Amino acid sequence: MSDTGPGHDPIRGRTALVTGAGNGLGRAMALTLGARGARVVLVGRRAQTLGEVAAEIDGPTRTAVCDTSSPEQVAALGEELAGEEVSILVNNAGIAGPVASLIDVTPSEWDEVFAVNVRGVYLMCRQFLPPMVARGAGDVVNIASVSGKRPLPNRTPYAASKMAVIGLSTTLAYEVGPAGVMVNTLSPGPVSGPRMTRNFALEAERSHTSVQEAERAFVSRAALGRMVTESEVAAALVAMLQMPGLCGADIDLSAGMVAR
Structure with missing residues (x-):
């Protein structure tokens, strides 16, 4: 965040890109960011749902269809948004994956979960971090989960992928923190x-x-x-963006599902 002086609003007037913005947590966070005065770029796989969410926001918005697990589509998204100064990146897109014991999970199911939940975060950060680093300011919030922090039987691909997001984020924070870019994870419990x-x-x-x-x-x-509720997760996102010096953190919001 480039200005943290008295009276400064750390969200108003900035451009916030939210992936998986067509429903669920993505929708809730996009609506909340829009209500706080951000220009919201809604990214997802379905144009119709993105348009419906954009219509709910009383402020400037833009929608873009993209499969964030695809290197080609993420690169094309970067070109499409070349004129946007994205300074808040919320990597929320994810899938739940199979509900089955590990021995019954197929390699293709495992790979699909990691492609969306982990590679998508990597690709979006790789695409949109360089301008933030060049400007010396920006916020990246990767949506992880409390899954993996305590046993979650029959959900190994999801739990492993979300713990991978936490590892990616804490390490990335040390890579770009010196340039003034804050990278954190928000780990909701069951929503x-x-x-x-x-x-x-x-x-x-x-x-x-x-x-x-x-x-x-x-x-x-x-x-x-x-x-927890979608609105509680969106409020936690806002709180994180209002905390100067928050970098490399993993914030649990789980109604006490995880206590440490």
């Missing part, structure tokens, strides 16, 4: 919404229990006995 509902249905089928029982068993691990 209430359609994705978790699908996961509970899959777990219920696998364990021969009800969806309600699968959900209760999962949230019982949290100190607050509940999941």
Whole structure:
């Protein structure tokens, strides 16, 4: 952040690029950044959903279709956005992957999860960090997860990929921090919404229990006995962008799913 003086708003007037912005957490974070006065660039795989989210933002927006796991598409995105001064990069795009024991996960399923959840973060950082480094300012927030910080049976590809994002981010912070670019991870716990509902249905089928029982068993691990909400995650993102000196950090927001 280039100015941290009294009265400075660290978000208003900046351009924020959010991947996976067409739904879920991406949508919530894009809406919140827009409400805080940022120019939001919404990136995702489906033009229609991106347009629908953009229409909800009362402020300047831009949408771009891109599969962030594709080097060619990310390079094309960089050319498309060459006129934008992206100073906030939120790498949120990700997939949940299979719900199965490790021995039942196929190599193609494993590779797909890492392609989207890890390679996508690498490619987006590789594309959009150089201008930030040249300007001597910028914020990168990579969305990880508390998964992997405590056992999450039958979700090894997802847990491993999200821990890889944390490792990538902490190391990258030391590479670009001296240039004034802040790199951090935000690690939500289970977020209430359609994705978790699908996961509970899959777990219920696998364990021969009800969806309600699968959900209760999962949230019982949290100190607050509940999941976090999309709006809480978006608020945490804003808080991180308002914290000068936050670099190389991994912020847990899990309703107590992880306490350390």
